[in-house]
Amino acid sequence: MAPPTIHKFESEEQVAIALAIYILHLSAKSIASKGSFSVALSGGTLINTLRKLTEPPYVSSTDWSKWLIFFLDERVVPLDHPDSNYNLAHGGFLSKVPIPESNIYAIKEKLSPKEAADEYEQRLKHLVANATLKTSPTTGFAKFDLMLVGIGPEGHVASLFCWHFQRFEKKKWVTFITDSPKPPSNRITFTFPLINSADKIAMVVTGEDVADVVNVALGKHARNFYPLPVQKVSPEGGLTWFLDRQAISEL
Numbered sequence: 214m215a216p217p218t219i220h221k222f223e224s225e226e227q228v229a230i231a232l233a234i235y236i237l238h239l240s241a242k243s244i245a246s247k248g249s250f251s252v253a254l255s256g257g258t259l260i261n262t263l264r265k266l267t268e269p270p271y272v273s274s275t276d277w278s279k280w281l282i283f284f285l286d287e288r289v290v291p292l293d294h295p296d297s298n299y300n301l302a303h304g305g306f307l308s309k310v311p312i313p314e315s316n317i318y319a320i321k322e323k324l325s326p327k328e329a330a331d332e333y334e335q336r337l338k339h340l341v342a343n344a345t346l347k348t349s350p351t352t353g354f355a356k357f358d359l360m361l362v363g364i365g366p367e368g369h370v371a372s373l374f375c376w377h378f379q380r381f382e383k384k385k386w387v388t389f390i391t392d393s394p395k396p397p398s399n400r401i402t403f404t405f406p407l408i409n410s411a412d413k414i415a416m417v418v419t420g421e422d423v424a425d426v427v428n429v430a431l432g433k434h435a436r437n438f439y440p441l442p443v444q445k446v447s448p449e450g451g452l453t454w455f456l457d458r459q460a461i462s463e464l
């Protein structure tokens with residue numbers, strides 16, 4: 214993979230604007246070339262940083278009916294629960310743009326974490342089989358046009374945590390965790406082979422609490438002899454970091 218593109222901004226507000234422009238550019242390319250734009254969302258502060266997409270002039274700059282929304286990781290709770298990533302994304306983003314409800318792929322409720330992960334994986338495989346999603350010719354996993362990824366202060370991405378075996382999964386597309394160190398404990402998550410089959414990934418990293426881990430991942434002495442989950446992110450088409458001043462304060 215080509216080295217990542219790193220964008221540094223003075224403020225979170227500037228990150229939000231640059232991110233909206235980047236996403237809209239990709240959506241236009243993707244919709245023009247194949248009629249749809251598949252996006253996988255993380256939870257956390259990312260959703261608030263997507264707010265510019267819901268505001269003029271950005272909100273009228275894409276064909277929202279062509280967007281397909283997925284969840285890179287999800288907490289196994291009812292969809293209207295305050296911990297649900299769907300609920301967060303719905304309140305902060307999805308309810309404010311005209312993406313058809315049928316294009317939003319939330320997890321199924323009332324399943325165990327394992328059942329929810331298996332069901333989501335089967336749904337993705339079905340969408341690949343009926344050509345709604347592309348396949349990576351290199352890996353055979355689904356190829357999302359864009360994944361939007363946040364990082365935790367100890368280097369996790371999605372719900373792939375440092376000391377948990379899920380980060381080493383090679384075959385499954387979606388797996389589950391029942392002892393997540395970040396509450397709530399029950400979650401499902403895309404695996405690294407699926408994440409790294411994406412075309413583009415944007416790492417959206419703001420705030421002081423991630424400054425140390427940004428230094429570990431991108432600093433002069435970046436170490437990768439035992440890579441943190443964030444250091445394993447390496448999509449097929451390109452990785453772009455969006456960082457604010459606080460996130461790079463240790464660089």
Ligand SMILES: O=C(O)[C@H](O)[C@@H](O)[C@H](O)[C@H](O)COP(=O)(O)O
Nearest residue numbers: 255256257258363364365370371
């Ligand atoms: O559901 C989740 O908890 C996430 O998808 C998780 O991976 C998140 O993106 C990071 O923990 C960053 O979260 P913050 O942006 O809130 O720090």
